[in-house]
Amino acid sequence: MELSLNTATVRKQWNLAQIIDGCARHQIRGISPWRDQVAALGLSKTVSLLKQHDLTVTGLCRGGFFTAKDWRDDNLRAIEEAHELGAQCLVLVVGGLLPGSKDLILSRERVKDGIASILPEARKAGVPLAIEPLHPMQAAERACINTLEQALDICDQLGEGIGVACDVYHVWWDPKLEQQIRRAGKKRLLAYHICDWLVPTRDLISDRGMMGDGVIDLPLIRSWIEGAGYAGFQEVEIFSELDWWKRDPDEVLTTCKQRLRHC
């Protein structure tokens, strides 16, 4: 499985042009940029730099937040951008509770309806939508879809053109992980994100670990992913306010590559 760099991993140190250049220098052949970085560099400039370095865009981060007010227009723009970038999928972080609400069931309905509403546009643009279930500790604020099972239930209801982004950080604990990865299969597995779960974890958002520094059995989960037929990249996505965001980004990329050989 080839390595892709989710640009959040070095976003504190480098802008997108520098990250693209870094990928080229480190022979990393995949990239998954964030929309704010693409906007800062300019969409056409980003497309041209990606083409120049022949980088595969394994995903665009991110659409979603269907519980926010302006969700529809913003998601349609995200689909257009993903299409322009030739992204393999648009990653959906679906949003948490509706503002001011404690109604998790209604919030989840809204998310499903929101995805259903943009899915025809995504199909037309040839952009697969990848629901990313986030860790249950993010249910209130970021994503009220919290397990692969729940995401796949939605996929089954909505049909073609939709699948999941499986990020080990969010799903490693799930007793049904192997079963649900098998259920997803090649058709629904649109992206595979890696990092590690640190013990202790000091922050709910930005204390992810480098592969090998935590407790996730990455070879095992990878074997399930490959067994399910996934043949894409493995994308490193590390939010690390306390550690990796403070380091020399060239060291970060070198370490990602080294660790992948051992995990």
Add this chain to the structure above:
Amino acid sequence: MELSLNTATVRKQWNLAQIIDGCARHQIRGISPWRDQVAALGLSKTVSLLKQHDLTVTGLCRGGFFTAKDWRDDNLRAIEEAHELGAQCLVLVVGGLLPGSKDLILSRERVKDGIASILPEARKAGVPLAIEPLHPMQAAERACINTLEQALDICDQLGEGIGVACDVYHVWWDPKLEQQIRRAGKKRLLAYHICDWLVPTRDLISDRGMMGDGVIDLPLIRSWIEGAGYAGFQEVEIFSELDWWKRDPDEVLTTCKQRLRHC
């Protein structure tokens, strides 16, 4: 549903004798003590104070940690103590990953085997065992049983004398919560713990909120619990390094009672 006080809620301010006295003064009729507090006060002294104030012991916290080395003797002692205290159940926090291991599947097997091993003793002592699924963010360090579904699967395999402690803090996010509470039913629902999920949550362990200060729809979950036939106490358990552990404990108890009238 009557109020029970999990003694962790004021453990930083009061010792167990003071907590028992506080419950009596505030007309709180249920209590769930922790074993270290019972040990500090003395088991027979605790029994006599509880009897003197006619307090119902809704649970003893805690047995478990089956992935630790001395798990068996310690759990047998916990069963004896729960029996002496007349506790309605012994709460099991089952333990996380085996020391030094990333093998979540094996750790979970060990937990199941451990529970199976002590269950005959618990039955003999008339002490129901209550598996408490902990939030997935605790999977590595405290409990590798993380959903009601997973806990109930174990209960179904082990038979009589075992059920679950349903703590809203750990399970509120679960898309299958209503379904699994119904599945548990009166027979398996041995304890119901409440507090709230704060937004933002600043710490993975000890930043729980007072009922009403967070985003958990407590009346809804309570309706599911009551609908499933649970007729026990609702037990307030708040770990709050940053807030409630710093307050006057009489204010904490008064607030618990007030909030229960409104949530």
